Amino acid sequence: MIVSKPAVAGTLESNDCYVTVLPNHSSGIQLVIRSIVMQKYGHLIEKTIREVLEEYQIEHVSLTLEDKGALDFTIKARVKTALERSV
Amino acid sequence: MSILEARERRGLKMKALASSSLTWITIKANAISSIRLHPLMSSMVVIAYDELLNTIPLCKQEATLDAEGLVIYVATNLSGIEAKKRCVSMEENHPIGRLVDLDVFEGGSSISRSELGIAPRLCFLCEQMAAQCVRSKTHDISLIEAYSLKEARDYLLKTQGRSAMFGMVAELTRFRTYGCVGVMHSGVHTDMDFFTYLASLRVLWHQFDLMDHQMTGNFTQLRAFGQRIEAHMFEATYGKNTHKGAIFLLLFAISADMAKKSIQKRIEHIRWLASEVKKDFDQTPLTYGLFASKSYSIVSIRHLVLDGLSWVYQTLVPKIGVSEDELMANIISCIDDTTTLKRSDLATLRFLQSWAKELLSRREYDSMKELDDYYMKHRLSSGGCADIYALAYYIALREGKV
Numbered sequence: 001m002i003v004s005k006p007a008v009a010g011t012l013e014s015n016d017c018y019v020t021v022l023p024n025h026s027s028g029i030q031l032v033i034r035s036i037v038m039q040k041y042g043h044l045i046e047k048t049i050r051e052v053l054e055e056y057q058i059e060h061v062s063l064t065l066e067d068k069g070a071l072d073f074t075i076k077a078r079v080k081t082a083l084e085r086s087v
Numbered sequence: 088m089s090i091l092e093a094r095e096r097r098g099l100k101m102k103a104l105a106s107s108s109l110t111w112i113t114i115k116a117n118a119i120s121s122i123r124l125h126p127l128m129s130s131m132v133v134i135a136y137d138e139l140l141n142t143i144p145l146c147k148q149e150a151t152l153d154a155e156g157l158v159i160y161v162a163t164n165l166s167g168i169e170a171k172k173r174c175v176s177m178e179e180n181h182p183i184g185r186l187v188d189l190d191v192f193e194g195g196s197s198i199s200r201s202e203l204g205i206a207p208r209l210c211f212l213c214e215q216m217a218a219q220c221v222r223s224k225t226h227d228i229s230l231i232e233a234y235s236l237k238e239a240r241d242y243l244l245k246t247q248g249r250s251a252m253f254g255m256v257a258e259l260t261r262f263r264t265y266g267c268v269g270v271m272h273s274g275v276h277t278d279m280d281f282f283t284y285l286a287s288l289r290v291l292w293h294q295f296d297l298m299d300h301q302m303t304g305n306f307t308q309l310r311a312f313g314q315r316i317e318a319h320m321f322e323a324t325y326g327k328n329t330h331k332g333a334i335f336l337l338l339f340a341i342s343a344d345m346a347k348k349s350i351q352k353r354i355e356h357i358r359w360l361a362s363e364v365k366k367d368f369d370q371t372p373l374t375y376g377l378f379a380s381k382s383y384s385i386v387s388i389r390h391l392v393l394d395g396l397s398w399v400y401q402t403l404v405p406k407i408g409v410s411e412d413e414l415m416a417n418i419i420s421c422i423d424d425t426t427t428l429k430r431s432d433l434a435t436l437r438f439l440q441s442w443a444k445e446l447l448s449r450r451e452y453d454s455m456k457e458l459d460d461y462y463m464k465h466r467l468s469s470g471g472c473a474d475i476y477a478l479a480y481y482i483a484l485r486e487g488k489v
Contacts, residue, residue, distance in 0.1 A: 009095065010091075010094075010095065010098070011094050011095055011097070011098030011101075012098070012190075012192075012196065012197040013094060013097075013098065013113070013188075013190055013197075014117070014188050014190065015221060016091075016094055018098075036199070036201075036207060036218050037216075037218050037219055037222055040219060040222075041219075041222050041223075068197075068218075069217075069218035069221055069222065071221065071222065071224075074091065077091055078091070
């Protein structure tokens with residue numbers, strides 16, 4: 001799948017996250033993660049995002065995720081929705 | 088609609104709202120998703136709203152009811168930082184502060200506790216950082232659920248006014264309102280909305296707290312007190328009748344609670360207290376309810392009171408816990424609602440009752456949607472049934488059934 005336009009999903013409410021995706025023509029995957037539990041769980045959030053990107057076979061994207069304490073399934077759902085909106 | 092969808096839809100709404108120069112605050116239950124729609128949690132949102140009105144000057148307000156439960160949005164001229172400070176103070180210091188989430192938005196983005204140099208929220212159960220407990224699923228969901236419900240219940244049980252408020256909130260936050268005012272629409276009413284009801288409810292709740300034991304054994308005193316409460320209601324709503332029926336019913340139920348312990352004794356107490364109501368039937372001019380009772384020989388709410396509200400205590404309250412649709416089917420099928428009658432005729436009232444009865448016997452509660460639509464389409468209202476719903480929830484709380 002190719003990210004061809006900017007898209008967003010999610011909210012900045014507690015227990016949710018806000019995902020922004022932008023096309024990143026042939027520059028690979030760029031992730032920016034901000035989280036209230038960054039120190040302890042930042043690496044797990046990144047792992048979850050990368051799993052979704054792999055599932056969608058995305059090689060080039062600039063993705064920002066602002067986490068407000070979302071669980072994995074919420075993060076997955078929000079990233080997927082943002083990607084589906086970016087086609 | 089799923090929780091994530093509901094949240095995103097509200098997020099878009101917030102964005103639109105935040106494009107103004109105002110600071111917006113969202114008030115919602117800080118609870119796990121399975122209980123966000125529980126009337127106990129909706130009551131916590133109303134309490135937080137009441138508290139905020141005491142500390143923050145408001146200029147606009149809106150509300151939604153969806154998979155995430157009741158959410159109230161209020162706008163203020165205060166700066167985002169100042170509003171957040173006051174919200175955090177409520178979250179930290181009010182007895183039910185932990186049960187609500189007050190998010191502050193300014194210019195489209197939320198203001199976090201860390202921006203104020205304030206520590207993040209702590210977990211109910213272990214005093215660790217809440218977000219970490221959520222993420223690592225440290226606690227069993229049923230424990231968190233039980234904790235939230237118990238805290239809310241204990242707080243509401245402390246005074247009769249709070250318990251009465253809970254009953255009225257349960258009624259006001261129904262998904263289907265059968266022509267009455269609800270969160271998402273005003274039913275068939277054009278002169279009042281959800282916030283008219285909240286204004287009324289805020290006054291009534293504190294007024295009910297002024298009831299004392301003396302009134303419980305004296306109908307004349309009780310009636311005078313009721314009239315005073317009604318006057319406060321009309322003042323708060325600029326002359327709209329929001330809760331007159333509910334006040335009447337709740338006064339009897341609260342009196343019975345104060346005077347007697349067992350259900351049977353309470354029923355007898357109400358019968359004894361209400362015997363004075365009989366005189367109402369001879370008074371002139373008659374109110375519409377009395378006129379209808381006399382001319383159509385229906386069993387009005389006054390008759391239920393004369394019978395000590397035994398149907399509510401013995402038949403309806405034990406059913407609390409079933410779905411909102413099932414409970415409403417029970418109420419609509421059994422109550423001769425003079426509010427409905429006022430906007431239609433006896434044949435229509437009987438038609439609606441037999442419709443509800445049929446759905447009840449076939450257990451087709453989803454079809455209550457069509458009954459609800461019928462009320463709306465034909466501009467009918469079910470205010471009497473709504474009052475009974477509020478009363479049933481009040482009694483159920485006091486009886487430890489919610």
